Amino acid sequence: MTSVLYDTPGPRAKRRNVIFSVVFFVLLALFLWWIWKTMDDKGQLKWDLWEPFTTSQAWTTYLLPGLANTLKAAAISMVIALPLGAFFGIARLSDHRWVRGAASTVVEFFRSIPVLLLMLFANEFYVRSTDIGSEERPLYAVVTGLVLYNASVLAEIVRAGILSLPKGQSEAAMAVGLRKGQTMTNILLPQAVTAMLPAIVSQLVVIVKDTALGGVMLGFTELLNSRSTLAANYANVIPSFIVVAVIFIIVNFILTSFASWLEGRLRRSKKGTGVVLGEDAVEINPAAVGGGFGTGGEGGGPSGFTFTDKPPR
Amino acid sequence: MFDFLEGYDVLGAFWMTVKLTALSALGSLVLGTLLAAMRVSPVPLMRGFGTAYVNIVRNIPLTVIIVFASLGLADIFGVTMGAPDDFKVQGFRLAVLGLAGYHAAFVCEALRSGINTVPPGQAEAARAIGLSFSQVLRLIVLPQAFRSVIGPLANVLIALTKNTTVAAAIGVAEAAYLMKEMIENEAQTIAIGAVFAFGFVVLTLPTGLLLGWLSKRLAVKR
Numbered sequence A: 001m002t003s004v005l006y007d008t009p010g011p012r013a014k015r016r017n018v019i020f021s022v023v024f025f026v027l028l029a030l031f032l033w034w035i036w037k038t039m040d041d042k043g044q045l046k047w048d049l050w051e052p053f054t055t056s057q058a059w060t061t062y063l064l065p066g067l068a069n070t071l072k073a074a075a076i077s078m079v080i081a082l083p084l085g086a087f088f089g090i091a092r093l094s095d096h097r098w099v100r101g102a103a104s105t106v107v108e109f110f111r112s113i114p115v116l117l118l119m120l121f122a123n124e125f126y127v128r129s130t131d132i133g134s135e136e137r138p139l140y141a142v143v144t145g146l147v148l149y150n151a152s153v154l155a156e157i158v159r160a161g162i163l164s165l166p167k168g169q170s171e172a173a174m175a176v177g178l179r180k181g182q183t184m185t186n187i188l189l190p191q192a193v194t195a196m197l198p199a200i201v202s203q204l205v206v207i208v209k210d211t212a213l214g215g216v217m218l219g220f221t222e223l224l225n226s227r228s229t230l231a232a233n234y235a236n237v238i239p240s241f242i243v244v245a246v247i248f249i250i251v252n253f254i255l256t257s258f259a260s261w262l263e264g265r266l267r268r269s270k271k272g273t274g275v276v277l278g279e280d281a282v283e284i285n286p287a288a289v290g291g292g293f294g295t296g297g298e299g300g301g302p303s304g305f306t307f308t309d310k311p312p313r
Numbered sequence B: 001m002f003d004f005l006e007g008y009d010v011l012g013a014f015w016m017t018v019k020l021t022a023l024s025a026l027g028s029l030v031l032g033t034l035l036a037a038m039r040v041s042p043v044p045l046m047r048g049f050g051t052a053y054v055n056i057v058r059n060i061p062l063t064v065i066i067v068f069a070s071l072g073l074a075d076i077f078g079v080t081m082g083a084p085d086d087f088k089v090q091g092f093r094l095a096v097l098g099l100a101g102y103h104a105a106f107v108c109e110a111l112r113s114g115i116n117t118v119p120p121g122q123a124e125a126a127r128a129i130g131l132s133f134s135q136v137l138r139l140i141v142l143p144q145a146f147r148s149v150i151g152p153l154a155n156v157l158i159a160l161t162k163n164t165t166v167a168a169a170i171g172v173a174e175a176a177y178l179m180k181e182m183i184e185n186e187a188q189t190i191a192i193g194a195v196f197a198f199g200f201v202v203l204t205l206p207t208g209l210l211l212g213w214l215s216k217r218l219a220v221k222r
Helices: A011-041 A047-054 A056-091 A097-111 A115-129 A137-163 A167-175 A180-217 A223-234 A237-268 B010-039 B044-059 B062-074 B087-117 B120-128 B133-148 B150-170 B175-185 B189-218
Strands: none
Touching (some): A011 B044, A047 A223, A056 A097, A056 A180, A056 A223, A097 A137, A115 A180, A137 A180, A180 B062, A223 B062, A237 B044, A237 B062, B010 B150, B062 B150, B087 B133, B120 B133
16 A cells, blocks of 8 residues: 555455445446436437537637637747746846846736736737737737736746755856856756756646636637637537537646656756756746746645745655 | 726725635635545545546636536536526626636645655554544644645635636626726726736735745644
8 A cells, every 4th residue: 555544454444445435436426427417408418519529620610720829829928938937037036136126026916916917908908009900919918918927937936946956056156257147047047947847848737728718808719719609600518618628638638748757857867967956956846936826726835935945745 | 096996896896806715715625625535545436536636627727617617507507506596696606616626626736745744654653543544634644734735725825816817707796807897998007907906916915925924833843
């Protein structure tokens, strides 16, 4: 048995576990039967409603363009947010108090505001102050909201990464005569980013999920929005939700698997490449450094206000 | 300067946000604790269910869940949450259901990481004096686990506060809903944005500071 909470079950415990299993199975089966029956009663199980997903039309007209927009918004946001986040993360570690203060204010401000408010605001701002066409505007607004929010989260990830490096790294750099900027760009940042890569990839999941907000509130034609057009066309509310949820799960599952593969790889090659972090530092995940503030809502790790603490083990 | 606020119930909208947050937090805490207990239980079926729930729910956008609660659960499954005629109440309760169900997955993960902080020796000692699984969990492990996960739970709570804005997608009249309405009708986009941003800073910053302080104070020193 792997758990410390219970021993390898003896005869009595085995019997009890079987009883629990049976009771739980019955409850679960009743629940699933209720779902099945209600769907049947409401005609949501009819083949007509599921058939569109076996034809190419539903995919090429609705789902794939929606998915493409979702991924496009997520990719653009990530590409802009990453350098911005690195910039603010480094600025928060500056030796000059006013740079530190300004960067901290910006980061803390955008981190404590819901991403939806940022998107709504950006949308209205673009309506009033720019001549971005109404076709393109939702994408711009979604990307703006996501960039502002996620750059501040990434800033914390980068900051935590740099802080987790052994002090000797910058001391050695100083000893061989590198300037502050050189130390940061040549020594600290590459190591921090390598170590933080899994956390950064995980942040992508949050971004992908948050694009759905733009679909409902701003009319951005991402996957969830395409779903409603599709459901209006085929009158298949439940099937369309299930298919869209499955697509999101698959995309995010691929991203999470990639992140954990990357983490395992970095952990294994710790001696080989430039990653010199100790055991504790590698465990820092996006949640631990405040990724939990997003619509992603990741929990875990220490309080968002003490980023340098070790995550609980 | 702030006369554009007249005619809008900004405080009422934020009160709705607070109500959503409080009820969903309570719901997700109960559900999340149950899920965490399932995930560490000796019954494989329960463990499997807990794992499946967390991994599925975490990867679906909250927006999809909330919109499904309205279009799927209420309209198709007939889940009216005890308010079949009052759509405002129904929307509110569905939003709470969706938010609680979504964040329960994160509460569960936080708690599980807390359970891992309890040294195995303690659980072994508890078993050695003859405590059962539920006694070990209730008396020894969970009290310590809760104290060590106040920080992560604070993160979940703050994320939850901000995520209540998603309820605007199904017409719950909370802060984001009112902000959308206001910036469409009024000219002072920036001032309105500032008011709502300030509101959320006021809601989330003290929560984070208070719980951060609490988590340091209550942490089990080892």
